[in-house]
Amino acid sequence: MSGLKILRGSAGFDDFAKIVRLTPVEKTTRAALLQRSFMPFQVPESYARTIASLPEPSRTQMLNIVLPPEGERFFTGRFDPYGNKLCRQEDHAFLQHKYENTLLFHVDDFCIGNCQFCFKVNEIRTEITSNLDLNRKMRITLEYLTTNPGINNVLATGGDPVAFRNTRDLIKLIDPLISHPNIRVVRLATKGLAYAPERFEDGELLQYLKEVNRRPGKQITVIAQMNHPAEFTESAKSAIRALQEAGVQIRGQPAIVKGVNDSVETLIELQRAFVDNQIVSYYLTVFMPVKGVEQYGLPLDCIFRNVAESKRHLSGLEKKGILLASHDFGKLEICGFYPSPERPEKIILKWHQIEMEPYLPKSLKDRVPTRPEDLMILDYRKGEMYCIDHVFKANKLPYFDSAGNLVEPEPEGHISGNTQNMQPERTIRQYLNALESGSYRTMIQLFSSDAIVHSPLYGDVNANEYYSGLFNDTTSSKISFLNIFTSQNPSRAAGHFRYDWTLKNGGKISFQCVDVFQFDETGKIKDLTIIYDTAPIRSSFQEMKQRD
Ligand code: SF4
Known part of the structure; x- marks a missing residue:
């Protein structure tokens, strides 16, 4: 600009x-x-x-x-604490289809200003997806929308898709999306109203937005990242008014961050500023456990108390923002603490959004209700839990460690045996546990990105495709561990087990199986050959496939 x-x-x-x-x-x-x-x-x-x-x-x-503030770090954070990378579409890293109705379109990897607490730090620092030609991205995105008719809204995000782009290019980005017959709303996520508000006072852009917002059933909305009341400068207020006059609804979704806006007074002013500027207060989101700037974190009970206290001073109109903790698995509303926020022993969480299959670990679904609007009442330790990972870990639910690895609780009747501390053996045991629990995400983390599985039933296929197909065909699996065979060559090993497989049509199949693993230099599985006699099971399998 x-x-x-x-x-x-x-x-x-x-x-x-x-x-x-x-x-x-x-x-x-x-x-x-x-x-x-x-x-x-x-x-x-x-x-x-x-x-x-x-x-x-x-x-x-x-x-x-x-600029990062001083402050003690009480935990070790991680990159990608919202699961952006894990939930991306395999071939198109800029698309994320995490929630059923919403497609996230990762347009750019840069911002006009960098917020130090941003959970996208690793993407903004290292990604190169914005180097892809926008026309190509648009074509792929539109094809994806057509083949996934359940999606009715697109969130264009980054980085910041609005602030740097010239108006012609911005219209080229928005128009095909909002004109798609399945799409009702295009959301533009931006901090431009704080960092570069004058960008929005552009006659051509405002005229275009006005025209779109008059189309029946179509809406462009701006998700504004306004974190502090002082960001509502005269220029920002003028840009907000101009957008609103063009029919754009603006929603406020600030991250609540220690040292920025966590005090009761600032929270009151910020929520009032939204109403004064006719911005819909939407989410108040808890700082995610971002690596390198953990001093921004606050215990969940502390944030809850401050937000609750701020709301005691606000009118009904002003206190509409929902306090949310976002996580790879979805968005969780923090509803309260029992017996009280001052003496919290239990945290009451409600699923606001939950990620789709096949991303969700089966071990989570087995242990807690996982539909949007379902409640969970979980153990809580005052002042010690800064994010959902801490709560889930304490409650023996799956969580992510600081290296970004999914840690799953051992399933009931988990596989036991002689565990030597050898990487191939450990990986094979993790593999068998993932096979039994049906966890696609855990399974895929064990494989290299180009790994091939040779299956006597499914043929030679990429591991992603194989396990999403296998788990889709499966109601439950029981693995009875028999042996692990290692070789003098540490990149090869084999697992021998009995597999009691219940197909999705209810058919039951049992057989002994040997899986022969080949590992790459990082210890990931790069090639897997599955060996068993398919003669007794082919008819049940084919019957199921014919009914698909
Ligand atoms: S503008 Fe948004 S995406 Fe960019 S650094 Fe700030 S919070 Fe992150």
């Missing part, structure tokens, strides 16, 4: 420090914290000038958006 100056890199940080008048101690401290963060420094100069104009505590709170 012409006229927009972005401060980035060490020279940009020096300029920023001058504009916001960091003291020498502040500058040294913040520079050291930036080194530990994985998010590069990047701030529009106009945003720096807004910060410089503010009194305390707003100045420090706004600084904390673009």
Whole structure:
């Protein structure tokens, strides 16, 4: 965008420090914290000038958006704490179909300014999907919408798909999506209203938005990332009004972050600012456990108490934002604590959204209700749980560790045996547990991305395809472990087991099986040959397939 100056890199940080008048101690401290963060420094100069104009505590709170604050780290975070990568479509990394009705279209990997607490830090830092030609992305996206008619809305996200793109290109992005017969709503996720509000005051863009929003059953909506009341500058308010006059509904979805907006006073002001600017307060989202900036985290009971206290001072209209904790498995509303938020022993969670099959671990479905609107009442330890992973781990539910690995509780009657600490043996045991529990996600993590499975029933197929087909054909599996055979060559081993397989049509098949594994240099399975006598089971299997 012409006229927009972005401060980035060490020279940009020096300029920023001058504009916001960091003291020498502040500058040294913040520079050291930036080194530990994985998010590069990047701030529009106009945003720096807004910060410089503010009194305390707003100045420090706004600084904390673009520079990591000091603070103790009580846990180790991870990359991708919302499961963006795991839920991507295999061939099209920029598409995510995590929730039934919604397609997330990851348009760009860059932002106009970088928020240090952003859960997409690794994508913004390392991804290259935005280098793909937009026309090609659009073609693939439209084909996906046509072949998945259950999708009725698209969330265009990034990075920031709006702030940098010129109007012609933005219209080229939006129009085919909103014109698709299945699509009712296109959501544009942006922090541009805070970082570069003047971008939205563009006659051609506003005229286009007005025209679309007059089409029956069609709507463009803006999901605004406004984290602090001081971001509602005169320019931001003017851009918000211009969008609203073009019929655009704007929704506020701030992350609640320690040192930025977690105080009761700031939460009150922020929620009031939404209503004053006719923005629908939508979600208040808990900081996710982002690697490198864990000091932004707050215990869930603490956030709940502050949000609840803020709502005690707000009218019904102002307190509509739902307090949500987002996780790979979905979005969970934090409904309350028992016996009280001050003495929390149980946390009451409600599934707001839940990810689709085949992503959801079976061990989660087996242990807790998993439909949207279902409640869970789980054990909680005051002041110790900063995210859903901590709650699920304490309750022996599947969770992700700080390396991003899914950790599943052992299923009832789990496979036992002589466990030696050898990688092939451990992987084979994990493989058999995943086969028994039917967990697609755990299974796929054991394989390299190009792994091949040679099956006497399904043929030679990619592991993703094989296990999604196998688990789809399966009601339940029982594995009785017999032997593991290792070889002098550590990249080869075999597992011998009895498989009691209940097909999805209720047919039951039992057989002994030997799986021969070949591992790559990282210990992932790259080739699997499955050996068993198919003669006794072919007729049941074919009968099931014919009914499909
Ligand atoms: S603008 Fe949005 S995507 Fe970009 S860094 Fe901030 S929160 Fe993350």
